[in-house]
Amino acid sequence: MAVYFEHSHKVKDLQARLKLFMEEYIYPNEEIYAEQINSHDRFSEIPPIMEELKQKAKEKGLWNLFLPEREFGLGLSNLEYAPLCEIIGRSHIAPEVFNCNAPDTGNMEVLLNYGSTQQQNEWLIPLLNGDIRSCFSMTEPDVASSDAVNISASIVRDGDEYVINGTKWWSTGALDPRCKIAIVMGVSDPAAPRHKQQSMVLVPIDTPGVEVKRSLNVFGYDHAPNGHAEIEFRDVRVPAGNILLGEGRGFEIAQGRLGPGRIHHCMRSIGAAERALELMMTRVRDREAFGGRLIDQGIVQQWIADSRMEIEQARLLTLKAAYMMDTVGNKKAKAEISMIKVIAPKMALNVVDRAIQAFGGAGVSDDFILAASWANLRTIRILDGPDEVHRRTVAREEIKKYK
CATH class of the missing domain: 1.10.540.10 (Acyl-CoA dehydrogenase/oxidase, N-terminal domain)
Incomplete structure (x- = not known):
């Protein structure tokens, strides 16, 4: 067939x-x-x-x-x-x-x-081998970090070193005892054009002046042992060779980094939704209420149908975005990446929410994965660009067609 x-x-x-x-x-x-x-x-x-x-x-x-x-x-x-x-x-x-x-x-x-080759030998190879962990420090508590050019942490050249000052938070993985390196984004030239002011620098976590201040929980989940940290950088000095690509290239690197990351979140969201649907199917098949099985109730069948249709739609758009990334590049696929970044987590949240409803009190407990899955998926509507930013991208790309 x-x-x-x-x-x-x-x-x-x-x-x-x-x-x-x-x-x-x-x-x-x-x-x-x-x-x-x-x-x-x-x-x-x-x-x-x-x-x-x-x-x-x-x-x-x-x-x-x-x-x-x-x-x-x-x-x-x-x-x-x-x-x-x-x-x-x-x-x-x-x-x-x-x-x-x-x-x-x-x-x-x-x-x-x-x-650079030196940076790859020192940090990439151990990461590829799974020997160490890392964190990415871009988001800040005092600015709207959905717009990356708002960041205020400073990266200042001083002879053969860079000096980093600022506070970052939601640095996932920083609390892990295996975390050895942070990629830190900050402002290196406030006088440069808006998207050339930022740089990225490699900062070993054990560098003097790096203080992991606290763990940030997600709806009460601490996600140990990796966690999400607030980190303060006070006069942190690293060799000039720790700069990535060069001064003023931070925003460019961020855009290159976030494209694959965004679609990976979407791919995983579809898997989480599939598992939630499977759990719901098992639950409603085996449970009885008001003289009949839950699976025979019209509203439950509607949940099942809506969940399957939404998963299939999101999967196809994910595959289209992935195909475009492979064939025409991330920049030309940005509308599709933004579309699925909005649609996939919203879809998965809908499916998990229906499963929670089918499980009743058990669905919001820690006895099953549904509550934790919902908490994880809800963050995806914010991280790597909130829904509103991605909708704006889609709208602008659509508007271009009519100019």
Whole structure:
């Protein structure tokens, strides 16, 4: 039978291998991971099961799947990675197991595309190997960070060094004991044109003057051991060689970094929605109320139908955006990237919300993954550009057609 779209044999093989790995190793160990996290200071130690699973993923050849460069990964395109990232997104612990977790993926791409040979040897290789973690420090508490040119942290050249001052927050991963490097964005030339004022610099976390002040929770979840940190940089000095690409290139790097990151979030959101729908189906099939099974109720069937239709729509737009990124580049695909960045998390939130409703009180408890999944997905409507910014991008691209 003819189909509209079909993945290659290579991708189908990887899908099968990933699904098997998830069934054998990921789902059975989600509770063990949680138990190990809760058995000690949540930010001091890494659950042993995580390192065991990472080693198994390496042995199975399921490592660094996100990287298109064959030297470091499997050489997958965005279109090829999309269905794999979707599978990975079904579990909150899976991205790290396959070394496909934010913010490390974006930071690895930055180092690969914009870093010097020395910077790559020092930081990229350990990240690719999963030996260390990293964080990305752009967002600030005192400015509207949805517009990156608003940032106020300073990066000032002083002889053979740069001096960094400022406060950053929502630096995901900074609390992890394995986090060794931060990519920090700040203003290096306030007199330059608006999009040339910013630079990015590599700052080792143990540099004097770097203070991780506190952990920021997401709807009460601390996301240990990685967490989200507020960091203060006070007269932090790093070698001039730690600048990425050159002074005034920070906004350019940020735009290059955020494109793949945005669509990765969308791919994972689809996986989270699929799992929520599966959980809902099991729940309503097995539960009875008012003299009949929930699955036979008209409103529940509407939830099921709407969820399936919304997932399929979002998946197709994700694949289209990924295809365009591969064929015409991220810049020409920016409207499609912005469209799916709005649609995918909103879709996933709808599906998870319906599943929570079907579960009743159990849905908002920690006994199931739905509450945590909802909290994670809600952040995606803000991070890497809020919905309103992406809608503006889509509108502007549409308006151009009529000029």
